[in-house]
Amino acid sequence: MRALLAGVLLALPWLTACAPQATGAAPEVRVGSKKFTESVILGELVARLGREAGARAVHRRELGGTTVLWEALRRGELDVYPEYTGTLRQELLAGRNLRDDAALREALAAEGLRMSAPLGFNNTYALGMKEAEAERLGLRRISQLRAHPELRLGFSNEFMDRADGWPALRERYQLPQREVRGLDHDLAYRGLESGAIQVTDLYSTDAEIAAYGLRVLEDDLRHFPAYDAVLLYREEWARRNEQVLAAILRMEGLLSEREMVALNARARLERVPEPQVASEFLARELGLEAGVRSDSLGSRLWRRTREHLFLVLVSLLGAVAVAVPLGVLAAKRARVGRVVLGLAGIIQTVPSLALLVVMIPLLGIGSRPAIVALFLYGLLPIVRNTAAGLAGIPGDLRESAEALGLPPGARLWRIELPLASPSILAGIQTAAVINVGTATLGALIGAGGYGQPILTGIRLDDTGLILEGAVPAALLALAVSALFEGLERLMVPRGLRVSQGRTA
Amino acid sequence: MFELEGISKRFGATQALRPMDLRLAPGRTTVLIGPSGCGKSTLLRLMNGLLRPDSGRVLFDGQPLPSEEAAVLAVRQRMGYALQGGGLFPHLTAGQNVDLMARYLRWPEARIRARLEALVELTRFPGEALGRFPAELSGGQRQRVGLMRALMLEPDVLLLDEPLGALDPMVRSELQADLRAIFARLGKTVVLVTHDLAEAAFLGQHVVLLRDGGVVQEGTLAELEARPAEAFVTRFIQAQRRPVEGSA
Numbered sequence: 001m002r003a004l005l006a007g008v009l010l011a012l013p014w015l016t017a018c019a020p021q022a023t024g025a026a027p028e029v030r031v032g033s034k035k036f037t038e039s040v041i042l043g044e045l046v047a048r049l050g051r052e053a054g055a056r057a058v059h060r061r062e063l064g065g066t067t068v069l070w071e072a073l074r075r076g077e078l079d080v081y082p083e084y085t086g087t088l089r090q091e092l093l094a095g096r097n098l099r100d101d102a103a104l105r106e107a108l109a110a111e112g113l114r115m116s117a118p119l120g121f122n123n124t125y126a127l128g129m130k131e132a133e134a135e136r137l138g139l140r141r142i143s144q145l146r147a148h149p150e151l152r153l154g155f156s157n158e159f160m161d162r163a164d165g166w167p168a169l170r171e172r173y174q175l176p177q178r179e180v181r182g183l184d185h186d187l188a189y190r191g192l193e194s195g196a197i198q199v200t201d202l203y204s205t206d207a208e209i210a211a212y213g214l215r216v217l218e219d220d221l222r223h224f225p226a227y228d229a230v231l232l233y234r235e236e237w238a239r240r241n242e243q244v245l246a247a248i249l250r251m252e253g254l255l256s257e258r259e260m261v262a263l264n265a266r267a268r269l270e271r272v273p274e275p276q277v278a279s280e281f282l283a284r285e286l287g288l289e290a291g292v293r294s295d296s297l298g299s300r301l302w303r304r305t306r307e308h309l310f311l312v313l314v315s316l317l318g319a320v321a322v323a324v325p326l327g328v329l330a331a332k333r334a335r336v337g338r339v340v341l342g343l344a345g346i347i348q349t350v351p352s353l354a355l356l357v358v359m360i361p362l363l364g365i366g367s368r369p370a371i372v373a374l375f376l377y378g379l380l381p382i383v384r385n386t387a388a389g390l391a392g393i394p395g396d397l398r399e400s401a402e403a404l405g406l407p408p409g410a411r412l413w414r415i416e417l418p419l420a421s422p423s424i425l426a427g428i429q430t431a432a433v434i435n436v437g438t439a440t441l442g443a444l445i446g447a448g449g450y451g452q453p454i455l456t457g458i459r460l461d462d463t464g465l466i467l468e469g470a471v472p473a474a475l476l477a478l479a480v481s482a483l484f485e486g487l488e489r490l491m492v493p494r495g496l497r498v499s500q501g502r503t504a
Numbered sequence: 505m506f507e508l509e510g511i512s513k514r515f516g517a518t519q520a521l522r523p524m525d526l527r528l529a530p531g532r533t534t535v536l537i538g539p540s541g542c543g544k545s546t547l548l549r550l551m552n553g554l555l556r557p558d559s560g561r562v563l564f565d566g567q568p569l570p571s572e573e574a575a576v577l578a579v580r581q582r583m584g585y586a587l588q589g590g591g592l593f594p595h596l597t598a599g600q601n602v603d604l605m606a607r608y609l610r611w612p613e614a615r616i617r618a619r620l621e622a623l624v625e626l627t628r629f630p631g632e633a634l635g636r637f638p639a640e641l642s643g644g645q646r647q648r649v650g651l652m653r654a655l656m657l658e659p660d661v662l663l664l665d666e667p668l669g670a671l672d673p674m675v676r677s678e679l680q681a682d683l684r685a686i687f688a689r690l691g692k693t694v695v696l697v698t699h700d701l702a703e704a705a706f707l708g709q710h711v712v713l714l715r716d717g718g719v720v721q722e723g724t725l726a727e728l729e730a731r732p733a734e735a736f737v738t739r740f741i742q743a744q745r746r747p748v749e750g751s752a
């Protein structure tokens with residue numbers, strides 16, 4: 001047991017060196033993005049412009065959810081991220097009844113935040129039709145649908161249910177269509193293609209608009225709330241980095257809906273990596289040199305392996321340091337034991353994603369909250385196996401140790417822990433393997449690791465990318481298992497492994 | 505050496521020992537005998553403080569057993585204790601089992617080695633087997649290791665709980681002979697638990713016969729046979745003499 005601790009302690013400085021580092025004096029911009037393609041492209045644009053202005057730019061991409069980014073920005077863990085005015089109004093600052101952008105700016109200022117001018121496109125709900133079909137019927141605006149009660153409509157289930165979705169839209173425009181069905185969003189595009197439906201809901205910058213040749217009908221009565229894309233940034237960062245900010249704000253008004261649809265299509269449908277999509281765009285629009293640092297597969301894997309190992313090892317080390325003593329306590333004091341095991345069991349039942357998200361208000365984003373969550377997950381198997389290993393020591397051995405006159409501390413170190421070591425080691429092994437798997441979720445809160453390509457792969461529906469994360473994660477789990485088999489050989493006293501065969 | 509005054513012990517609903525007085529003289533081998541479950545092991549554990557009596561007190565060498573844990577541990581180092589099956593630690597070699605306490609007490613290496621040599625010779629244990637783990641030893645050898653471990657710190661008394669219980673007859677009789685020689689050579693106070701009358705007669709001078717947590721009679725075996733205190737004494741002796749009973 002001590003050998004293991006010593007080994008991990010020795011490895012620690014090397015590991016911490018691999019962890020994301022704090023920076024020196026150079027201007028810096030930390031960019032975040034949500035876990036959908038458009039946001040990642042915008043984040044990439046910001047990062048590139050920041051770099052162009054001489055800043056060290058870090059892009060924490062694909063963070064899990066709007067509140068994660070919002071909280072991270074308010075806590076000063078991010079400097080900039082792309083957001084939508086509608087999201088600010090309807091979700092983040094809901095209930096404040098912020099009528100216009102000026103009111104919104106004021107509310108943000110109270111939080112120490114600022115908002116850029118709109119980037120130029122409005123990513124909101126919209127209705128779309130095949131271009132040819134719309135042309136044939138002469139349709140450009142939603143109000144014109146009134147004259148065509150025979151049209152077959154198909155909406156995503158979400159749009160059918162939302163308060164500001166189909167029911168409100170029909171009311172507002174007095175739409176007469178009877179044939180309206182709810183279906184899966186992806187099926188809707190195929191339905192348009194086959195002619196099964198003629199009109200569907202979409203987001204106004206969906207990549208599919210370009211791919212399927214759709215016409216977006218104008219919301220002429222302004223029914224849908226505006227979701228103008230803007231950049232949200234911290235006042236305090238902006239004051240210290242005026243030049244960087246000025247460079248980044250060149251994005252204001254730069255992206256039309258048509259442009260954004262094209263960029264989304266390039267990334268989502270043509271599978272061009274977002275950094276390259278961003279770089280092409282900036283080269284075209286602003287004449288910036290189109291240099292994309294693209295990592296080789298090897299260096300990507302190595303970086304993610306380091307990030308992943310860092311999460312797993314630090315959390316595991318912490319779990320061992322806390323759980324083994326807790327297990328000893330649980331074995332010695334029945335009542336404490338029940339409480340400890342009960343608590344650890346409850347933690348285990350919290351879904352990993354929920355646990356990660358709960359950590360964010362406390363610890364922000366990045367590897368820290370991920371490590372704490374993994375640490376908590378590691379506790380139960382180790383506590384349980386330590387307690388079980390100690391409880392399983394035969395009574396006559398316990399009695400022998402006591403009868404010899406060994407004090408409790410010496411009994412624990414010299415007799416009980418060595419006898420329980422196979423069980424304790426098995427518990428640590430279980431925790432380690434669980435952590436290797438669970439750590440892939442860390443990518444959702446910016447902790448990196450093998451989860452990053454899995455996340456991107458899911459978003460882009462790219463099996464190759466998913467495998468780029470899933471295969472190493474599986475291999476690492478196997479390697480960890482094998483490592484523990486080896487450790488068992490080293491650490492479990494030989495006398496516990498020899499067979500009982502040589503008895504006369 | 506031991507004086508038990510009015511001691512009794514109960515485990516939940518089981519009255520393991522009824523209140524009793526017992527004096528064990530120094531330098532003599534006393535055998536506790538009686539049917540299984542009559543309280544022999546409990547009595548032994550009260551003597552070395554592994555158990556606390558519900559009533560009465562235990563005097564060792566004229567002093568009551570101390571109540572604080574640390575002091576009892578010190579007293580226990582003066583009492584060698586071996587139990588059925590040896591209670592050897594499977595993760596330690598035979599040698600490590602024997603010198604565990606001496607090393608804990610930081611005896612000098614030379615003293616440990618000298619003591620080990622003396623014990624190997626005394627118990628006729630094959631010295632080269634000291635490096636083996638308990639799982640690699642025969643039953644008789646394990647018993648000898650248990651005995652060496654009990655004797656390592658040169659204790660004043662030796663408490664043995666059915667030391668030969670699990671052995672086959674050949675090994676058992678060989679060890680009985682060795683034990684008798686060892687007891688004679690050491691001249692120490694020995695308290696030995698057995699349920700085998702022949703073994704009791706062979707190894708001990710003084711026999712204490714127990715039944716249902718109480719002393720039925722004590723004395724030499726000859727006295728018990730000649731003047732049984734109650735019918736149970738005769739029945740117990742005769743049952744043991746029946747050949748079918750063997751070495752159970």
Ligand SMILES: Nc1ncnc2c1ncn2[C@@H]1O[C@H](COP(=O)(O)OP(=O)(O)O)[C@@H](O)[C@H]1O
Nearest residue numbers: 515518519520539540541542543544545546547
């Ligand atoms: N730790 C214990 N808990 C409960 N009952 C016990 C315990 N130790 C002994 N007993 C009971 O006390 C009685 C005497 O046991 P013991 O002294 O081991 O008998 P012996 O050694 O003579 O076979 C038995 O009925 C046994 O079941």
Ligand SMILES: [Mg+2]
Nearest residue numbers: 544545546665
């Ligand atoms: Mg017994």
